[in-house]
Amino acid sequence: MLIVLGGGPAGLAVGWYARRAGIPCVVFEAGPRVGGNCVTFEVDGFRFDSGAHRFHDKDPQVTADVRALMGEELQLIEVPSYIWSEGALVHFPLSPLNLMRRMGVLRFAQAAAQVIAGRVARRTEPGNFEEFALAIYGRIVAERFLLNYSSKLWGLPCDRLSPDVAGRRLSGLGLKTFLIEAWGGVRVQDRHLDGRFLYPRDGYGRIVERLAEECGEGVVQPNSRVTGIGHEGDRITWVEIAGRGRVDVDEVVSTLPLDSFLRFMTPAVEPSVLAMVGGMNYRNVVLAAFFLKRSAINGAGTVYFPSDEFPFTRIYEPRNRSRAMSPPGYTSLVAEVPCDSSDGAWTDSDRAVVDLVQPHLERIGWIRPGDIVGTAVRRLSHAYPVLEKGYAGRVKEVHGWLSRFKNLRFSGRSGKFRYSWLHEMLRFGRDIVSEAATDRAGGRVAGTTSEKLFTA
Numbered sequence: 001m002l003i004v005l006g007g008g009p010a011g012l013a014v015g016w017y018a019r020r021a022g023i024p025c026v027v028f029e030a031g032p033r034v035g036g037n038c039v040t041f042e043v044d045g046f047r048f049d050s051g052a053h054r055f056h057d058k059d060p061q062v063t064a065d066v067r068a069l070m071g072e073e074l075q076l077i078e079v080p081s082y083i084w085s086e087g088a089l090v091h092f093p094l095s096p097l098n099l100m101r102r103m104g105v106l107r108f109a110q111a112a113a114q115v116i117a118g119r120v121a122r123r124t125e126p127g128n129f130e131e132f133a134l135a136i137y138g139r140i141v142a143e144r145f146l147l148n149y150s151s152k153l154w155g156l157p158c159d160r161l162s163p164d165v166a167g168r169r170l171s172g173l174g175l176k177t178f179l180i181e182a183w184g185g186v187r188v189q190d191r192h193l194d195g196r197f198l199y200p201r202d203g204y205g206r207i208v209e210r211l212a213e214e215c216g217e218g219v220v221q222p223n224s225r226v227t228g229i230g231h232e233g234d235r236i237t238w239v240e241i242a243g244r245g246r247v248d249v250d251e252v253v254s255t256l257p258l259d260s261f262l263r264f265m266t267p268a269v270e271p272s273v274l275a276m277v278g279g280m281n282y283r284n285v286v287l288a289a290f291f292l293k294r295s296a297i298n299g300a301g302t303v304y305f306p307s308d309e310f311p312f313t314r315i316y317e318p319r320n321r322s323r324a325m326s327p328p329g330y331t332s333l334v335a336e337v338p339c340d341s342s343d344g345a346w347t348d349s350d351r352a353v354v355d356l357v358q359p360h361l362e363r364i365g366w367i368r369p370g371d372i373v374g375t376a377v378r379r380l381s382h383a384y385p386v387l388e389k390g391y392a393g394r395v396k397e398v399h400g401w402l403s404r405f406k407n408l409r410f411s412g413r414s415g416k417f418r419y420s421w422l423h424e425m426l427r428f429g430r431d432i433v434s435e436a437a438t439d440r441a442g443g444r445v446a447g448t449t450s451e452k453l454f455t456a
């Protein structure tokens with residue numbers, strides 16, 4: 001029996017591919033519903049996702065699998081994203097042509113000179129995100145669009161962040177693009193189709209709902225919080241579920257945060273092992289949703305807010321992804337407020353969160369108080385693993401220590417401590433199941449199908 005810890009997209013992906021491979025599997029999820037931080041909430045006929053989600057078509061096999069899973073529900077949509085900068089919308093990803101229009105020719109020429117100088121001078125690997133951003137984008141662009149935004153999102157100054165927080169997303173301002181757009185006057189990114197992505201008609205969470213359905217009867221078990229993980233020699237031997245007892249295991253895939261996993265281990269791990277996860281932190285996100293008696297607001301996929309004057313990093317209007325996200329004649333706006341567990345945004349009342357965000361939306365003219373027909377606040381714990389400088393070495397050290405357990409694998413944002421997306425969760429799941437199938441074929445795992453899950 002393959003036991004999966006956590007019923008977010010990473011855990012469900014393992015369950016789905018396991019079923020396709022004919023490997024018996026159970027997914028234990030602590031909460032009453034599956035999907036983790038990848039769900040669609042429904043409140044009074046309005047739908048909104050747990051953060052502005054889009055499906056990245058990066059792995060052809062995964063995309064084909066998701067298309068087959070979702071059928072007609074999956075739509076190709078085209079909607080541009082923007083950055084709110086000094087009272088105006090600037091294209092995101094950054095487009096030199098658009099920048100030139102916004103900044104004026106002189107300032108743009110200075111910015112372009114910095115980009116070119118950075119490219120020519122760049123010899124050493126950047127040691128932190130600030131160095132990375134300055135080298136690639138130059139000081140004018142980096143300060144205006146990237147540095148504030150990133151420290152607001154991750155909760156640390158950029159010289160303490162790893163260059164990996166760029167998340168392989170900061171494209172579009174390469175030297176070549178700069179030169180072509182500046183001199184040719186053509187927007188290169190229109191050809192890159194950045195605003196096109198796949199999105200399910202009834203919200204992104206439908207993908208994980210379909211994954212859960214296709215895992216098969218009884219595979220996904222909600223209200224099953226893991227509280228203990230037994231180990232002996234080089235194997236994980238049992239998993240304890242609160243209020244239900246212990247399950248003997250052949251193989252385990254954990255998507256739990258690494259620190260939780262280590263703390264659950266019985267016998268307890270040495271303090272020196274726990275110390276390895278000491279510096280590995282997670283960032284939360286609070287969502288403030290405003291339901292509005294307005295037919296449309298901004299026509300954007302996502303709008304990014306780098307400036308410190310706003311408590312949020314992004315705003316999205318769900319109906320711009322699918323008309324089914326709000327009732328006819330109504331729309332909604334959702335703000336993402338990143339925070340730590342000790343911050344007011346996390347601990348204060350829902351009303352306080354609404355009051356924190358609403359004045360800003362009124363000030364920029366996107367909300368009039370009379371338009372609001374309702375609000376909702378949702379809290380996403382462990383939304384981002386904080387990629388502090390040097391994090392990769394710490395993750396390697398922890399996973400290195402855990403690799404002594406021959407029947408244990410890790411997946412997910414928190415399990416791998418990696419800034420990753422749904423298409424990667426699916427790829428991880430597919431690869432893990434393929435390895436599990438090989439282990440079974442080679443007789444390295446017993447592959448028992450126990451009739452009775454709980455033994456004690």
Ligand SMILES: Cc1cc2nc3c(=O)[nH]c(=O)nc-3n(C[C@H](O)[C@H](O)[C@H](O)COP(=O)(O)OP(=O)(O)OC[C@H]3O[C@@H](n4cnc5c(N)ncnc54)[C@H](O)[C@@H]3O)c2cc1C
Nearest residue numbers: 006008009010030036037038051053054226412413421422
């Ligand atoms: C704001 C935001 C925007 C995003 N945008 C995109 C996007 O545009 N495109 C995209 O593809 N991806 C996006 N993602 C990422 C995507 O949602 C994540 O990949 C995903 O949520 C992480 O999946 P996961 O299964 O690793 O973790 P999670 O979603 O965190 O799920 C982990 C699960 O484990 C459960 N759990 C925790 N402890 C226990 C325990 N002790 N016992 C049992 N269960 C437990 C939790 O309840 C949870 O359900 C975004 C994420 C966020 C937060």
